[in-house]
Amino acid sequence: MKDIHSSFTALLNRPVSRKAFLKILLSSFAFLSLSGYFSKPAQAAPEETSSGRPKKSIKAIHDLVVAEGDDPYLTTVRAVEAMGGMERFVKKNDIVLVKPNIGWDRAPEQAGNTNPEVVAALIDLSLKAGAKRVNVFDVTCNDARRCYATSGIEKSARKHGAQVYFPEEWDTVKAHFAHPSHLEGWPVLKDALGCDVFINVPILKHHRLTELTLSMKNLMGVCAGNRGIMHQNIGDNLADLAGFFNPELTVIDAYRVLLRNGPTGGNLADVEKLNKIIVSTDPLLADIYACGLVNVEPSQVPYLKVATERKAGISSIGEADILTIKA
Amino acid sequence: MKRLITTRRLSQTFFFLLFIYILWSTTYPLTGILKPDILFKLDPLVMFITSISERLVLPGIIFSFCMIAASVILGRFFCGWACPLGSTIDLVGAVRRKRRELTDNANAVLRKAKFFILGILFIFALFGKQVAWIFDPIVIMGRFVSLNLIPAMTSAINSFFIFLIRYLNLGEPARDIYRLLRPTVLGVKTYYFTHAAAIFLFFLAVCAAALIVSRFWCRALCPLGAVYALSAKISPFRRTVDKCTKCGKCKSRCRMGAIKDDIGYVPGECILCMDCIYDCPANVTSFRFVLPWKVKTKATNKKSGAGPKISRKNFLFLLLGLVPLLGAKSGEKNAGRYVAVVRPPAALEEEDFTNRCIRCGNCMKVCPTNALHPVMFQSGPEGVWTPQLVPEIGYCEYYCTLCGRTCPTGAIPALDEGQKLKVKLGLAEVDRSICLPWAEGKECIVCQEHCPVSEKAIKLDTYSGGPAKPYVDEHLCVGCGICQNKCPVRPLRAIRVSPKNADRTKVR
Numbered sequence: 001m002k003d004i005h006s007s008f009t010a011l012l013n014r015p016v017s018r019k020a021f022l023k024i025l026l027s028s029f030a031f032l033s034l035s036g037y038f039s040k041p042a043q044a045a046p047e048e049t050s051s052g053r054p055k056k057s058i059k060a061i062h063d064l065v066v067a068e069g070d071d072p073y074l075t076t077v078r079a080v081e082a083m084g085g086m087e088r089f090v091k092k093n094d095i096v097l098v099k100p101n102i103g104w105d106r107a108p109e110q111a112g113n114t115n116p117e118v119v120a121a122l123i124d125l126s127l128k129a130g131a132k133r134v135n136v137f138d139v140t141c142n143d144a145r146r147c148y149a150t151s152g153i154e155k156s157a158r159k160h161g162a163q164v165y166f167p168e169e170w171d172t173v174k175a176h177f178a179h180p181s182h183l184e185g186w187p188v189l190k191d192a193l194g195c196d197v198f199i200n201v202p203i204l205k206h207h208r209l210t211e212l213t214l215s216m217k218n219l220m221g222v223c224a225g226n227r228g229i230m231h232q233n234i235g236d237n238l239a240d241l242a243g244f245f246n247p248e249l250t251v252i253d254a255y256r257v258l259l260r261n262g263p264t265g266g267n268l269a270d271v272e273k274l275n276k277i278i279v280s281t282d283p284l285l286a287d288i289y290a291c292g293l294v295n296v297e298p299s300q301v302p303y304l305k306v307a308t309e310r311k312a313g314i315s316s317i318g319e320a321d322i323l324t325i326k327a
Numbered sequence: 328m329k330r331l332i333t334t335r336r337l338s339q340t341f342f343f344l345l346f347i348y349i350l351w352s353t354t355y356p357l358t359g360i361l362k363p364d365i366l367f368k369l370d371p372l373v374m375f376i377t378s379i380s381e382r383l384v385l386p387g388i389i390f391s392f393c394m395i396a397a398s399v400i401l402g403r404f405f406c407g408w409a410c411p412l413g414s415t416i417d418l419v420g421a422v423r424r425k426r427r428e429l430t431d432n433a434n435a436v437l438r439k440a441k442f443f444i445l446g447i448l449f450i451f452a453l454f455g456k457q458v459a460w461i462f463d464p465i466v467i468m469g470r471f472v473s474l475n476l477i478p479a480m481t482s483a484i485n486s487f488f489i490f491l492i493r494y495l496n497l498g499e500p501a502r503d504i505y506r507l508l509r510p511t512v513l514g515v516k517t518y519y520f521t522h523a524a525a526i527f528l529f530f531l532a533v534c535a536a537a538l539i540v541s542r543f544w545c546r547a548l549c550p551l552g553a554v555y556a557l558s559a560k561i562s563p564f565r566r567t568v569d570k571c572t573k574c575g576k577c578k579s580r581c582r583m584g585a586i587k588d589d590i591g592y593v594p595g596e597c598i599l600c601m602d603c604i605y606d607c608p609a610n611v612t613s614f615r616f617v618l619p620w621k622v623k624t625k626a627t628n629k630k631s632g633a634g635p636k637i638s639r640k641n642f643l644f645l646l647l648g649l650v651p652l653l654g655a656k657s658g659e660k661n662a663g664r665y666v667a668v669v670r671p672p673a674a675l676e677e678e679d680f681t682n683r684c685i686r687c688g689n690c691m692k693v694c695p696t697n698a699l700h701p702v703m704f705q706s707g708p709e710g711v712w713t714p715q716l717v718p719e720i721g722y723c724e725y726y727c728t729l730c731g732r733t734c735p736t737g738a739i740p741a742l743d744e745g746q747k748l749k750v751k752l753g754l755a756e757v758d759r760s761i762c763l764p765w766a767e768g769k770e771c772i773v774c775q776e777h778c779p780v781s782e783k784a785i786k787l788d789t790y791s792g793g794p795a796k797p798y799v800d801e802h803l804c805v806g807c808g809i810c811q812n813k814c815p816v817r818p819l820r821a822i823r824v825s826p827k828n829a830d831r832t833k834v835r
Binding site: 031033034035036037038105141142143144145146149150163165166168170171207208209226228229231232233234261263264265266267270 | 355356474475476478479482483486489492493502503506509510515519520523524527528531695696724725726727763769770771772773775776777778779780781782783787795809813814815
């Protein structure tokens with residue numbers, strides 16, 4: 001017993017050189033990291049807060065343009081041209097965010113994600129208008145790599161010169177609202193706030209909780225965190241997000257429309273081709289117009305109901321200047 | 328210069344890096360030059376033992392026959408020149424400058440131990456139990472690389488970049504480099520594995536033994552080494568010493584303890600590290616092909632035992648190692664004693680699965696959502712380190728078939744996409760006592776939103792008033808676990824997957 005005691009004190013009293021100390025430190029660090037002690041995903045809480053993007057209210061020739069055509073690329077180009085061209089929205093050296101829905105591991109035919117051709121058209125138009133950089137990303141629901149690949153958006157957007165990347169959970173800021181909100185402090189992507197032009201490109205499709213996913217629902221894709229919680233009070237939350245991000249341009253892909261079993265779909269029998277692209281500067285108007293295409297009463301869509309009550313935009317199709325064209 | 332030793336070290340480095348590269352590229356979309364299952368198909372130990380215990384000929388066993396044939400000609404070149412675990416052990420052993428020299432007797436005892444292990448594995452296999460996974464070096468190394476090394480490395484590089492970008496404000500160029508690295512080298516997800524510490528400790532013990540006796544694992548315990556030792560016995564590629572001065576330097580330096588006091592050597596123990604060529608002060612040691620009949624006449628002292636001799640005492644020792652067989656029970660008999668776990672899609676029936684699975688970790692490495700994790704003891708002693716689905720961390724991606732495509736033994740069958748969509752991993756059930764719509768009257772149905780089945784396996788009760796309440800259609804649910812993964816309720820999820828209704832592949 002005494003032996004153990006004395007050898008133990010000897011060990012404790014032994015001088016430890018700086019080199020030896022560093023060795024012990026490094027090897028214990030390596031031991032812990034190889035044991036998986038540090039490899040739990042770092043959910044670093046954002047430190048900065050942001051009160052969102054200011055509303056720019058760019059005046060276009062029409063409030064809303066809806067174009068119909070067989071080619072989604074060409075239809076999108078025509079619709080934006082009829083609005084007065086991309087130059088109205090994108091100035092020289094702007095950073096543009098084209099935010100499609102890439103939420104699901106679904107092919108374009110299944111209509112779970114935005115059509116890659118529509119995304120490609122918007123990228124081309126932005127670059128032609130002088131954009132310095134076009135970013136394309138989405139916080140996906142399924143595995144990000146699979147969604148980016150299967151949707152066809154990664155390939156087509158890269159080909160047309162956009163920066164396609166996976167957004168970082170840690171690269172976020174805390175959202176701050178001027179009014180009381182359930183989303184106070186919610187982590188939102190820095191990149192979605194830092195852009196000069198925000199082009200929101202949702203796909204029109206069925207969603208059981210909100211009846212339809214439209215431009216406002218698409219904004220969940222620039223939010224990090226446990227997004228399932230947003231489903232409680234979904235109407236208020238999405239209307240809050242729309243007022244927070246204020247996209248300059250909303251382009252709704254109604255080329256292929258998932259009518260049932262959304263938002264994932266999968267069965268081609270649930271998909272109908274409407275061949276339409278809706279372009280508007282007013283997200284609420286665009287969403288309300290899109291409801292009409294699939295015979296859904298806008299008041300049934302919780303976030304449109306809330307946004308209408310808040311007078312977030314033009315809520316009556318009769319009052320709006322709408323142009324219908326064939327591409 | 329010690330050209331042969333440099334060549335050997337280059338070869339070790341090459342195969343070590345190749346091994347890591349293959350496992351590193353074992354990820355979606357699986358476009359690496361070499362598929363990860365080849366690593367284990369080249370391994371005669373797991374291939375033979377698994378084939379015997381499963382009473383079938385595993386596809387790809389031909390590769391391991393090639394390895395045996397190569398070692399019959401060249402000897403244990405694999406251990407000294409290619410084995411990634413052996414290289415790691417050499418690296419650890421290099422920390423200790425002076426090698427401990429053991430007596431001939433001690434060396435003989437050490438080298439015998441691995442043949443006992445091989446014998447025990449073989450007899451277990453005859454009784455239909457595959458336990459080669461405990462001792463196979465390629466499996467130990469693969470599991471370490473996939474579940475410990477790569478997650479730790481990617482996590483460290485990730486944290487480094489996050490630190491640079493967040494706290495040093497390096498801005499857009501650094502972000503762009505990072506965005507480029509993420510999908511190509513680092514992986515979009517930083518993986519985390521439950522019980523990774525246990526796997527690392529086991530690996531550490533295997534390597535650290537080299538600090539006491541050089542290459543302790545390889546010379547004393549490695550059953551794959553034993554397989555190669557048996558085939559190397561008749562190898563014509565021999566160490567020859569002309570006009571030896573009996574200085575004994577080669578003996579004291581030999582890392583495998585293959586050289587005896589009389590400077591004869593045990594061919595089955597020599598891993599062709601080429602040290603003795605350069606250790607020899609008289610420069611008379613060389614390796615060359617010797618015709619088989621000439622070997623016979625030059626055979627060294629037979630008394631000291633070049634291999635295993637099954638004496639009565641040894642036989643009793645062997646029986647001692649078989650005691651665990653008494654406690655081995657089939658999966659069904661285990662039911663009730665252990666918690667059933669959710670297995671990867673279409674995994675073989677439990678007993679065949681634990682037998683066929685070599686615990687290489689390929690499925691866990693490749694799973695795009697980090698859903699597969701090693702089991703500890705939940706599924707019984709037979710199930711240690713087999714994969715299970717942990718929906719809190721990841722879920723089974725509906726269209727993904729990667730785990731089956733990387734499994735080297737077919738414990739998880741390779742499915743095509745059409746088959747995969749129909750396979751049930753289990754069944755989800757809503758816990759109405761904590762589910763938000765059921766228990767608190769709040770709107771939610773996140774589970775229904777994410778359900779990948781196109782008709783939606785999660786149906787909604789909208790008749791009883793209040794927000795839509797989810798329930799599961801038993802016939803449609805595939806048990807992928809995305810509902811449990813995305814359920815916002817904490818700490819316990821309000822919808823959970825159990826292995827009920829799971830489609831397990833029948834082998835016989």
